[in-house]
Amino acid sequence: MRRTIGGWALIVLGLACALFGLVVAVLLGPDGRRTTGPHAVDVDGSVLVTAPDAIRWVDVKVDILVEVPAEKPVFVGLGNTVDVTNYVDEVQHVEVTSFGTPWKPKLRTVDGEQPTVRGAPTALDWWLGQSAGLGGASLSMTLPDEPVSLAVVAVGSSNLSGLKVTLAYGVKGGFYKGLGLLLAGLGVALAGRILRRGEPVLEEGAVEGDLDDVDVDEVVYLYVDEDGVEHQLTEEQIASGEFDVVAEEIVEVEEPEPEPEPEPEREPEPEPEREPEPESAADREPEPRYFWVDDDGVEHELTEAELADLGDEYEIVDDEDGEQR
Amino acid sequence: MRRAGRSTSAALTALALAVGLAGCAVPHKRGEGTIDKVAATEEQVASIYEDYREIRNAAIELLDPKPLSTVETGPVLAIDTGSFAVAQKLNRTGEQETGPVDVARVETPRFTQYPLWLFAVVRDSDRDIQKLQIFERATAVDPWLLVASPEALATTKIPDLRHDGSGHAIAIKATDKRGMAMSAQDAADAYAQVLTDPDRASSVGITEDAFIRQMADVAATNAALDGVTFSQTWAAEKVDHVLRTSDGGALAFVTLLRKDQYIVPTTRKITWPEGSPQQALLEDGIQGSSGNLNYYHQVLLHIPGGNAEPRAIGQYGGVVQGEVGFGGQSVDDTSDDE
Numbered sequence: 001m002r003r004t005i006g007g008w009a010l011i012v013l014g015l016a017c018a019l020f021g022l023v024v025a026v027l028l029g030p031d032g033r034r035t036t037g038p039h040a041v042d043v044d045g046s047v048l049v050t051a052p053d054a055i056r057w058v059d060v061k062v063d064i065l066v067e068v069p070a071e072k073p074v075f076v077g078l079g080n081t082v083d084v085t086n087y088v089d090e091v092q093h094v095e096v097t098s099f100g101t102p103w104k105p106k107l108r109t110v111d112g113e114q115p116t117v118r119g120a121p122t123a124l125d126w127w128l129g130q131s132a133g134l135g136g137a138s139l140s141m142t143l144p145d146e147p148v149s150l151a152v153v154a155v156g157s158s159n160l161s162g163l164k165v166t167l168a169y170g171v172k173g174g175f176y177k178g179l180g181l182l183l184a185g186l187g188v189a190l191a192g193r194i195l196r197r198g199e200p201v202l203e204e205g206a207v208e209g210d211l212d213d214v215d216v217d218e219v220v221y222l223y224v225d226e227d228g229v230e231h232q233l234t235e236e237q238i239a240s241g242e243f244d245v246v247a248e249e250i251v252e253v254e255e256p257e258p259e260p261e262p263e264p265e266r267e268p269e270p271e272p273e274r275e276p277e278p279e280s281a282a283d284r285e286p287e288p289r290y291f292w293v294d295d296d297g298v299e300h301e302l303t304e305a306e307l308a309d310l311g312d313e314y315e316i317v318d319d320e321d322g323e324q325r
Numbered sequence: 326m327r328r329a330g331r332s333t334s335a336a337l338t339a340l341a342l343a344v345g346l347a348g349c350a351v352p353h354k355r356g357e358g359t360i361d362k363v364a365a366t367e368e369q370v371a372s373i374y375e376d377y378r379e380i381r382n383a384a385i386e387l388l389d390p391k392p393l394s395t396v397e398t399g400p401v402l403a404i405d406t407g408s409f410a411v412a413q414k415l416n417r418t419g420e421q422e423t424g425p426v427d428v429a430r431v432e433t434p435r436f437t438q439y440p441l442w443l444f445a446v447v448r449d450s451d452r453d454i455q456k457l458q459i460f461e462r463a464t465a466v467d468p469w470l471l472v473a474s475p476e477a478l479a480t481t482k483i484p485d486l487r488h489d490g491s492g493h494a495i496a497i498k499a500t501d502k503r504g505m506a507m508s509a510q511d512a513a514d515a516y517a518q519v520l521t522d523p524d525r526a527s528s529v530g531i532t533e534d535a536f537i538r539q540m541a542d543v544a545a546t547n548a549a550l551d552g553v554t555f556s557q558t559w560a561a562e563k564v565d566h567v568l569r570t571s572d573g574g575a576l577a578f579v580t581l582l583r584k585d586q587y588i589v590p591t592t593r594k595i596t597w598p599e600g601s602p603q604q605a606l607l608e609d610g611i612q613g614s615s616g617n618l619n620y621y622h623q624v625l626l627h628i629p630g631g632n633a634e635p636r637a638i639g640q641y642g643g644v645v646q647g648e649v650g651f652g653g654q655s656v657d658d659t660s661d662d663e
Contacts, residue, residue, distance in 0.1 A: 052360050060352045082362040086439045086465040119466035125369070126465065147360040171352050 007196025014189030021181025024174060033061060033170025036102040041163045046116040046154035047093035048163065052081045054096050058145045063168040066152050067136040070162075073155035075121045076137045077130035084149035087124070091117050096150075103167065121153045142172060363493060364433040364441040364462075365469070373460055373469045374428060374445075388413055398461075398470040400562075400580045400621040403645040411605035429455070432486060432494035432568065439464050442472070442566055444494065446483060453479045457625050457639050459566050459578055473566060473578040475625040477639030484627055484638075485571040497575060499564035505628045506530060509577035512628050512635040513561035517581055520559040532636040536624065540583075547585065553595060554588035573630025583620040583642075587611050606647030619646040 028034065041048065068074045079087075092112040096105050122132050128148065129141040132155060154160045171177060221233040223243060233243060290302040365373070377396045384392040390409035393402055430446040442461040449456060459473040477483070486494045502508035507515065507530065515529040516537075523541045526533040547555040559581055566578040589595055591613030597603035607616055622642030628635040 056355045058353055058355050080362040081360050082436065082438060082441075083465045117466075118464075124466065125372075145355065146362065147355070147358075 004196050007192045007194075010192025010195060011189045012192075014185045014187065014192055016185065017188060018182045018185025021178045021183070021185055023178070024171075025178030025182060028170050028174040028178060030175050031170070033063070033168045033174065034102060035063075035166070035168040037166030038065070038067065038164040039103050039166070041094075041105070041107070041160075041165055043094045043152075043160040043163050045092050045094065046159045047088055047091055048096070048152040048160060049084055049088050049093055050096045050099070050150045052085065052147060052149065054099055055143065055148055055150065057143055059171070060143045061141070061170055061172045061174075062143060063138065063140045064150070065136060065138040065166040067164045067166075068154070068158075068160060068162055069135070071135040072158040073132065073134055074137050074158075074160070074163075075130065075132040075153045075155050076139045076151070077121055077127040077153075078139060078141060078143075078148055078150050079124075079127045081147040081149045083124075083126045084151050087117055087121075088112075088151070090114055101169075116157075117153060120155065121151070122155070359437060361435045361437045362441075363435055363491075364443045365460075366433075367431070369469075370428070370431050370433070370443065370445070374447075376469075377460075377471060384409065395468065396471060399472050400623055400645075401471050401474050404621050404623075404641070404643040407602060407606075407643050407645045411602045414605040414608075415600055430483075434494045434496040434568070435489065435491075436496070440565075442496075444566070444568060448479065450479075455479050455481070455483075455639075456641075457483065457578075461566075473580070473623050475578065475623045475639040475641045477625065481638055484574070484576060486576070487569040487571045487573075495569040497567050497569050499567050499577070501567070501575075504573040504630050505575060506632045506634065507628065509567040509575050509579075509626070509628060510561075510564045512577060512626050513564050513579040513581075516579065516624065516626060516635065516637070517559040517561040520581065520583070521557065530634050532634040534636045536637045536640050547587070550587075550595060552590055552593045556586045558584045560584075570627070570630070574633075575628045577626045577628060577635075579624045579626050581622045581624060581642075583622060585618045585620070586615060587617075588615045589613065602644045603647065606644060607649060609649075611649055614650045616649040617647065618644055620644050 064076055066074055066076045088110075090112045091114045093110050095108050095110050097108055098106045121127070121130070128144060129139050131137040131139045152160060152163065152165075221235070221238050221243070223231045223233050225231060237243060290304070290307050291299045292302055293299050380392050380396045384390055388409065390402075390406040393405055393409075397405060427448040427450065428445055429448050432444040434443070436442075440461050440463045442459055445458050445460070447456040447458060454476045455478075457473075457475050457477060458471060460469045461472045462469050489495055497509075499510040499513075500508050502511065512531070515531050518529050519526045519531045519533070519537055520540055523533065523537055526537065531537075544555070544557045547553075547557070562580040562582060564577055564579055568576045570576055587595060589611045594610050594612035595616075596610035597607065603618055606618070620642055622640055624637045625639040626635050627638050
């Protein structure tokens with residue numbers, strides 16, 4: 001009973017894992033990520049940053065491509081929130097306060113006394129990842145386990161008008177992880193099925209190694225004569241020391257296929273008893289035949305009358321096939 | 326067949342584990358923790374010291390303190406600039422630091438906002454001292470600058486610091502006096518009062534240490550100059566760098582401004598020994614007027630946990646400014662100079 005419950009639990013768990021893995025693998029695809037964009041972002045100024053708590057995922061691989069028209073110089077970087085917040089402090093900028101997948105950003109404008117940041121972003125050493133270019137820049141990195149903010153900054157005296165953002169996010173090796181989860185789930189489900197049927201998942205002594213790993217049903221000893229003909233020997237012959245065992249070959253015996261689950265025996269249905277029919281002549285017992293065997297071993301058949309005449313002179317014995325002598 | 330089923334199950338699970346373990350990182354959401362950052366990584370600290378020594382050696386080679394402004398600031402820069410000015414006037418070259426930098430200990434607290442700073446202990450085996458340094462980054466666009474560097478004997482034991490769960494030293498506010506007889510800022514102010522008037526040591530709760538006695542001796546010597554009116558004042562600046570010690574106390578980096586004023590009559594003249602910083606700044610001495618010499622002293626105060634009195638365990642200082650004529654008075658006296 002307990003095995004059955006455990007088996008079912010494993011089956012359900014395994015199938016759930018397998019399904020989840022399948023969904024992950026299908027959603028992310030072979031490159032392990034989802035891509036969205038390009039999306040236009042309305043930024044008049046020169047700085048776009050994410051709010052301190054906007055990015056909370058860890059170990060997610062993110063690829064960001066920012067594009068601006070007219071070959072304007074642009075920078076994109078990911079840094080610790082403490083650094084980025086201080087960097088844009090008192091600078092007029094647009095802040096991404098929250099973000100929903102696949103592309104649902106909430107923006108707000110933050111007023112500041114300064115139109116742009118104080119130092120060139122490329123000169124700072126605290127970026128965890130950064131990229132700059134003319135007309136566009138791309139950043140690819142895995143989100144670390146610390147509070148981080150993303151910043152898009154127009155370099156020099158330019159601005160971010162006409163900004164377009166393309167975002168891809170996923171899991172490094174996500175497709176294969178999904179596939180792994182699928183396989184693991186199937187494995188667990190199969191183990192659950194075996195458990196439910198009352199079979200040990202690992203055979204007793206299977207971990208002891210060598211011969212213990214192999215099912216040995218019987219040991220057969222063979223003697224090969226000079227002509228190369230094999231003769232089977234008994235264990236007694238081996239034990240007598242007459243023969244030396246010179247080679248051991250382990251032949252795994254294929255296990256018989258599992259028998260189908262025993263179904264409950266059906267109650268025999270009552271059948272109407274038939275009236276006994278009169279016996280036919282063929283069914284009657286054959287009449288006994290009597291033979292007399294002379295000294296030369298020749299048999300002579302006797303009738304019952306002749307037998308009565310002889311009286312006690314002869315002894316009656318039963319024959320093997322039922323005939324009487 | 327049964328055996329085949331087991332084998333398939335084991336193979337599938339093993340394959341899945343292998344695929345899964347190929348990349349162990351599993352995406353997850355960060356908890357609702359504080360938004361903060363560690364002041365600097367080990368690599369950054371190494372880079373900070375590499376840059377510092379490179380710039381300092383360049384300044385020593387040029388006998389020009391200007392490059393130092395890219396790696397030092399505040400009182401440390403003022404003290405070093407003063408010593409460089411003295412060296413220039415005396416045409417005396419310094420010695421470059423070419424040996425390996427022995428950074429014996431680095432403490433990098435966590436901060437929720439700028440400024441960021443770190444504490445490091447650097448051993449100077451040539452002078453048999455240890456420098457207790459604070460590097461600070463004021464804003465995200467500023468470089469790391471040395472802002473404090475009191476010195477202690479190599480044998481001086483620096484109190485153990487308390488660390489947070491992630492192994493980082495804990496910085497506290499200068500006004501925080503939990504578990505101590507007084508806050509770091511109060512201790513700095515009290516220490517300055519005692520330096521101004523050593524007799525007040527017991528009344529303000531400061532232990533009279535070697536530095537206080539040394540400064541009191543200097544002041545007494547200057548005050549004994551015949552015909553010269555000497556006065557000395559001390560003031561503590563705002564304390565910015567305090568670390569919690571494991572005894573529940575604190576380690577405070579305190580900067581003190583010392584002002585020495587000499588009022589010398591026309592019949593008198595005071596001068597300083599050849600080659601001294603004071604002589605370099607007040608080349609002609611002081612005669613018939615007043616003269617001021619300003620010093621910066623950086624003191625490392627240990628404020629023990631409980632009710633014990635604070636005391637200094639390290640200091641570094643020097644003259645940073647000298648001027649003659651400010652507030653000068655004529656004094657009718659005929660005694661000789663010095």
